[in-house]
Amino acid sequence: MSAIAVSGLRKSYGGREVLHAVSFTVETGEVFALLGPNGAGKTTTVEILEGYRARDDGDVQVLGEDPGRAGSSYRARIGIVLQSSAVYPLLSVQEIVALFAGYYPSPRRPDEVIELVGLGLQRDARVRTLSGGQLRRLDLALALVGDPELVFLDEPTTGFDPAARRQAWETIRDLRSLGKSILLTTHYMEEAQRLADRVAILRAGEIVGTGSPRELLSGHASVEIRYRRNGSEVVLATEEPTRVLHELTAQALADGVELEGLEVHRRTLEDVYLDLTREEAE
Amino acid sequence: MRLFLHELRAQQRLFWRNREAAFFSFVFPILLLALVGSVYGDEPIEGVSAATFILIGLLGYGVAANAFAGLAITLVVRREAGLLKRVRGTPLEPGMYLAAVIASTVTVIALQVVAQLLLGVYLLDADWPERPASLAFAVLLGAAAFAALGIAVTTLVRTAEGSSAVVNAIYLPMAFISGVFFSREDMPAFLEALSDVLPLTYLLALIRAAFVPGEAFEASSVAAVVLWGLLGLVVAVRMFRWEPREGMTGA
Ligand SMILES: Nc1ncnc2c1ncn2[C@@H]1O[C@H](COP(=O)(O)OP(=O)(O)OP(=O)(O)O)[C@@H](O)[C@H]1O
Ligand SMILES: [Mg+2]
Numbered sequence: 418m419s420a421i422a423v424s425g426l427r428k429s430y431g432g433r434e435v436l437h438a439v440s441f442t443v444e445t446g447e448v449f450a451l452l453g454p455n456g457a458g459k460t461t462t463v464e465i466l467e468g469y470r471a472r473d474d475g476d477v478q479v480l481g482e483d484p485g486r487a488g489s490s491y492r493a494r495i496g497i498v499l500q501s502s503a504v505y506p507l508l509s510v511q512e513i514v515a516l517f518a519g520y521y522p523s524p525r526r527p528d529e530v531i532e533l534v535g536l537g538l539q540r541d542a543r544v545r546t547l548s549g550g551q552l553r554r555l556d557l558a559l560a561l562v563g564d565p566e567l568v569f570l571d572e573p574t575t576g577f578d579p580a581a582r583r584q585a586w587e588t589i590r591d592l593r594s595l596g597k598s599i600l601l602t603t604h605y606m607e608e609a610q611r612l613a614d615r616v617a618i619l620r621a622g623e624i625v626g627t628g629s630p631r632e633l634l635s636g637h638a639s640v641e642i643r644y645r646r647n648g649s650e651v652v653l654a655t656e657e658p659t660r661v662l663h664e665l666t667a668q669a670l671a672d673g674v675e676l677e678g679l680e681v682h683r684r685t686l687e688d689v690y691l692d693l694t695r696e697e698a699e
Numbered sequence: 700m701r702l703f704l705h706e707l708r709a710q711q712r713l714f715w716r717n718r719e720a721a722f723f724s725f726v727f728p729i730l731l732l733a734l735v736g737s738v739y740g741d742e743p744i745e746g747v748s749a750a751t752f753i754l755i756g757l758l759g760y761g762v763a764a765n766a767f768a769g770l771a772i773t774l775v776v777r778r779e780a781g782l783l784k785r786v787r788g789t790p791l792e793p794g795m796y797l798a799a800v801i802a803s804t805v806t807v808i809a810l811q812v813v814a815q816l817l818l819g820v821y822l823l824d825a826d827w828p829e830r831p832a833s834l835a836f837a838v839l840l841g842a843a844a845f846a847a848l849g850i851a852v853t854t855l856v857r858t859a860e861g862s863s864a865v866v867n868a869i870y871l872p873m874a875f876i877s878g879v880f881f882s883r884e885d886m887p888a889f890l891e892a893l894s895d896v897l898p899l900t901y902l903l904a905l906i907r908a909a910f911v912p913g914e915a916f917e918a919s920s921v922a923a924v925v926l927w928g929l930l931g932l933v934v935a936v937r938m939f940r941w942e943p944r945e946g947m948t949g950a
């Protein structure tokens with residue numbers, strides 16, 4: 418059974434439709450990334466799945482339940498990181514994690530979760546003294562302490578330093594290896610490319626691309642070679658960079674010219690994302 | 700029950716750590732009793748000694764300060780910070796959460812009542828209540844009604860910054876007009892008429908009945924407090940929001 422099945426999901430705010438028949442599925446045990454520009458509808462989608470917002474149309478099944486009607490027993494099975502942090506500023510890290518652990522039927526040990534997100538040294542610090550990135554890690558701890566089957570992470574690593582981001586990736590991979598399902602949104606394409614089994618790209622409320630990062634990258638020439646000639650930029654897209662580069666450089670040597678600004682660039686998810694989300698106007 | 704106590708403990712911790720709020724709703728009514736009580740003369744007011752009159756007034760004031768003003772401001776601040784939304788995403792039942800927040804407020808009120816009684820009776824020479832059980836009943840009923848009204852009033856406030864302004868604009872005039880500090884008999888007729896509809900007026904009447912020998916609760920006073928409570932409850936149940944202002948989600 419899929420962890421999440423969404424089909425024909427529609428949502429309007431005050432008469433303006435922001436989700437137009439969105440459909441996707443997230444398999445059990447999968448890391449699924451929802452990508453898209455600001456305002457594309459990622460948070461709206463995620464919060465409908467979490468049970469916070471009502472949908473206007475479409476079928477939504479999460480862990481076999483309709484989140485629009487599900488109650489406490491559903492919320493016991495999911496973990497949530499909201500886009501904006503919200504934690505009582507006057508409690509300590511240890512106190513708030515223990516408080517949330519008490520809400521769940523079979524929680525993980527608070528100390529273990531605090532270590533897991535790298536807040537061991539801040540255990541007794543008041544929440545209001547934490548840095549932005551530390552606060553975000555605490556959000557992650559609160560999402561995990563209930564030992565959920567499915568975790569919703571809305572831009573979980575925003576504000577993380579590079580080492581903390583890598584640590585968060587490890588944590589998410591560990592969750593997957595425990596068989597948990599993860600739906601995350603992010604603006605970091607490297608994060609999606611490295612973590613996600615599959616991604617969906619949302620643009621203005623419509624899904625414009627879906628598949629594994631590898632699938633999304635296929636069908637396009639995988640390498641771009643760029644250089645400048647007479648001040649204007651030349652871009653060669655190719656599947657055979659070795660041959661093309663060899664011919665190019667051989668010719669340049671023969672002519673005795675320098676290939677200015679020569680670069681070889683492998684296409685990444687970010688390039689695909691930028692192509693797919695580019696405004697129609699172009 | 701275990702979960703309720705777990706949440707109540709956290710709510711108590713949060714209350715006492717928030718120094719400004721704890722001063723405003725717990726310390727201030729006690730302080731006010733000490734200050735006002737020591738400047739009132741010996742002239743009896745409404746048939747009780749001046750000290751007893753002001754003790755009765757500030758017992759009622761304290762109930763409103765905590766259950767109405769303190770609770771409303773706390774809930775608005777938490778709502779606008781997204782804290783209520785976050786709690787709503789856990790398996791904790793929303794009703795259980797609110798029950799624990801209200802129970803925490805009642806705990807504070809109980810401590811405050813004890814402190815005010817000790818201060819009033821031993822330092823200001825006020826009377827000891829004739830029927831302590833009736834006093835406890837009046838305070839609990841008042842706390843329940845004002846808590847319902849406090850939750851209802853959160854629906855009128857749109858921002859955390861605006862919460863204390865709105866709440867104070869309602870409950871400070873109410874305290875004066877209901878006769879916390881001076882007798883309603885000395886008020887101009889229109890204020891007295893206004894005070895006839897305010898819930899605190901009737902809560903003060905109930906508290907007073909617990910102090911005066913030979914007096915009993917008047918059914919009309921009980922009914923007035925209950926009706927105000929029910930009104931608050933209806934508004935609260937229909938309109939209470941867990942999420943920040945409409946249209947303000949995310950960053
Ligand atoms: N509560 C709301 N009321 C009215 N409009 C809303 C509300 N929430 C979101 N919107 C609108 O819906 C659209 C989608 O918003 P949403 O927050 O889902 O985008 P997002 O993809 O999460 O963006 P971001 O990357 O900036 O977080 C936007 O145009 C936004 O203005
Ligand atoms: Mg968002």
